[in-house]
Amino acid sequence: MFTEAFNDLPFSKDDDLKILDIGCGLGFLSCVCAEYYPNAMVLGFDTFEHASLKNSSIAKAKSNAKVMGFSDRVRFQKRDFFRSDYRKGRFDLFVSNLVFENLGKRRLDAYERLARWATLRSYMVLGELFFDYETDSKRLEKLFGNIQERPSSIHRSYRLLVLSKPKRENP
Numbered sequence: 001m002f003t004e005a006f007n008d009l010p011f012s013k014d015d016d017l018k019i020l021d022i023g024c025g026l027g028f029l030s031c032v033c034a035e036y037y038p039n040a041m042v043l044g045f046d047t048f049e050h051a052s053l054k055n056s057s058i059a060k061a062k063s064n065a066k067v068m069g070f071s072d073r074v075r076f077q078k079r080d081f082f083r084s085d086y087r088k089g090r091f092d093l094f095v096s097n098l099v100f101e102n103l104g105k106r107r108l109d110a111y112e113r114l115a116r117w118a119t120l121r122s123y124m125v126l127g128e129l130f131f132d133y134e135t136d137s138k139r140l141e142k143l144f145g146n147i148q149e150r151p152s153s154i155h156r157s158y159r160l161l162v163l164s165k166p167k168r169e170n171p
């Protein structure tokens with residue numbers, strides 16, 4: 001589903017993209033990005049301590065990227081989303097899978113923070129179990145000028161959203 005969404009983004013596969021994988025866990029999606037965009041640099045970050053992914057560690061994520069042959073282009077950092085600021089990275093593409101649903105009501109503040117990291121050229125592809133999609137979509141509509149929902153058949157609450165045109169641009 002992620003690569004199908006990438007197919008429709010206005011980037012070329014060969015672009016030197018900067019990609020941020022939020023809550024990367026063991027780095028699976030980071031590697032999917034590196035494979036799809038062979039010139040991209042991918043940064044994945046995670047606390048590597050959350051109950052939603054037991055026994056994860058930055059060492060395991062790094063080892064996975066190495067086994068996949070991407071250790072020169074996929075890096076990882078141990079960071080907490082709420083204590084991080086990735087505005088200066090000026091990332092072209094943000095990806096995240098199954099992360100915000102774990103944050104309870106704080107996810108709504110997380111969306112605000114995320115929107116501040118984006119530029120007018122950035123795209124975000126977020127896959128989430130949206131248990132209260134009405135609330136989340138209202139918040140996301142306030143923050144992004146363009147929201148597309150991709151078809152999904154994984155679970156009735158799982159949606160893959162492509163977000164762009166943040167209303168308050170990363171200065």
Ligand SMILES: C[S@@+](CC[C@H](N)C(=O)[O-])C[C@H]1O[C@@H](n2cnc3c(N)ncnc32)[C@H](O)[C@@H]1O
Nearest residue numbers: 023024025046047048050052053080081097098
């Ligand atoms: C269900 S796992 C998904 C991992 C990965 N995205 C995937 O699809 O395999 C949720 C991830 O979110 C991370 N996470 C939860 N809260 C976080 C926070 N405040 N900052 C960074 N990562 C966080 C967890 O550590 C965990 O690795």
